[in-house]
Amino acid sequence: MKTVDVLSFRNIYIQDSTCIFCQETTENLFHLMFECDFSFKVLTNLIPSFQNFFLRPTIFQAIDHIGGLSVADNMKHSLLLILNATVYFIWLERNSRRFKSNTVCATTLSSKISRAIYLRITRWKNGEYLKDKLNMKYR
Template identity: 30%
Template sequence: MTAGKRSWGAGIWFSQATPKFAFMAWITMKDRLATMDRVFGWCQGVDTTCVLCNNAPESRNHLFFDCSFSSQLWEHLTRGFLHSSFSTNWDAVVRLIIAPGMEKQKRLCLRYAFQTTLYKLWRERNKRRHGERALPLQVLSKLTDKAIHNKLSLLQSKRVKGHILQYCFSTRL
């Protein structure tokens, strides 16, 4: 990441974040996940192929969001409110979550979608890596969408951030 070491902190540590999602995002931002490119450095001879797409070596940047599987999930969740800013490039996505001047509802939706997507993709990756049954993209997409909507619904019921749920629904393609 080309931005300053701590400049992404506000994009991760915000009051409405779910702690386990924020922690996962923090580890991911620091590039400390045991992705296969890193594991290969510790243990030569391991298969570094991405288990989500089976087409490329697994790295943080590939897994989030260069991979054809993860990019489709990310697009489903964010294309509707990012429009021409939409990207599947890791550095571009990080720049978006820390960009100043973004409308508050959009920023919250983006940051929460980012964290939830990282968490859900990493869990799916680990399940597959350890031989568990793979979830189809459509199922993972619905589960991720539901997690985001549940959180936004909770925030709205607590009267945090106005009509955030309506905003999120209105941006769906």
């Protein structure tokens, strides 16, 4: 992902290098995904078990955590889908804020992601069961 730190490494300098969400830290991949309060709130709105981490997880730790859960494979696949969709939508929101000056709050973004997951899981064989277990609603 072409975050501010990656672009500056390539000698492309951005005037405002702070995180577009919190305005507190220099933007980098680890901060955007999930050290930032905004992105962590989006993640925990969708997968509440991440609130139990002592420190905020990186993307890699989140994937490892989901992979290590002792749940059915279809549940792991659903959680990985939620995680991937969260990363994708946070990146879209970052770009929307940086290039279009459009913003939505973490709750609204979580709802948007939830709707996308809901529609995707609906087509799955055990879709109704998974939507119920994951508390997915078309908000």
